[in-house]
Amino acid sequence: MKGIAYGVGVGPGDPEYMTLKAIRLIRENDVIALPGKEPKETVAYKIAAAVVPELADKELVPIYMPMVKDRELIDQEHRRSAKLVESYLDQGKNVVYLTLGDSTVYCTFSYIQHYLEADGYTVELISGIPSFCAAAARLNVPLCEWDEPLHILPAVHKLDAELKEPGNYVLMKSASQMKAVKDILRRSGRKVGMVENCSMETEKVYRSVDEIPDDAGYFSLIIAKE
């Protein structure tokens, strides 16, 4: 019997945002995969270990995916990571891959998942609190009400539309081009809030475009409402 690969979201940062399901899966399984070169240095590890300290004594598998632009190189790395996970599944061991936020939203596990499924392994995804929900909660603003659509966009190059669709926008991973994003936000006339490192100890909250620094960090999440 081959093991199952679980993609498990541990939420945005605050260990209290972990679900009972994530906690149980970590407790019940011995092999835990973490997105990074040094498992114990990853954010996902720190979140989970705060609730499940015995995580420190489990078999921690580093899933290292370098940030490169060459799609072919990336694919090679994902293939290699999938093979590493499969080496445990072949021994009949389950692998619990821990990921920040939710396991279906811009999640590194998705890339591995496709290879695992193509190779005939069983994958199960377990939801975590997505960072954009936590950011909205932190700002105390509903993401969507009544009949408002909600658009979740990654990075600046998708902002050509200048946020002209009806409804509200979540902008993720905008940090690298924050100055351009701020211009677009200003022109949109929308009500803007941003949370950096939401629910982590280093969290910062911004309640207007003008408050947002040009050099905001990677985990910056913008909500722009009609």
Next chain:
Amino acid sequence: MKGIAYGVGVGPGDPEYMTLKAIRLIRENDVIALPGKEPKETVAYKIAAAVVPELADKELVPIYMPMVKDRELIDQEHRRSAKLVESYLDQGKNVVYLTLGDSTVYCTFSYIQHYLEADGYTVELISGIPSFCAAAARLNVPLCEWDEPLHILPAVHKLDAELKEPGNYVLMKSASQMKAVKDILRRSGRKVGMVENCSMETEKVYRSVDEIPDDAGYFSLIIAKE
């Protein structure tokens, strides 16, 4: 000292999808508001009570918001519900409002929140797993990868655009016009999955448009991918 009103998401249905934060807030507070005429009959109550059985002995406040179309009548009901919550806050008691899914996504608490804030009370939102994340996890499909935008749309009348934006779509609350929605989905050529009553005991999973029944239930969640 006035109490604080907490809007707390309990997740999509499976009690294991509750967060430690939701559990703590329910345990620590005596007044729990629930969206319905009979608190113990609400879905949110059943989810929470499965994990925190002492909920049964707390002061359970019914927040009844009838499904009517007249916006003025709705506003009156929301005003009345806010006043009811405020009557507890004025006594210095916190009120924990439990809601299905997440507290920022099409959440009935949002309506009350606006009144509470206008009246000068403190509101705090606590995230829960949104139903669309749980549905994607159940279907084992990532909601968005790489640079894919994600569009979350409520109900059929927003489908004029025929799902023509790049990226993936989540369609919520489509049950009442499922036949029309199915036609749009077919024309879109997208890969479609649906989960009815996601993570509840009555859950049903559909993996193509043709499998989806015209009379699907209220808690039906459609994911349409490029």
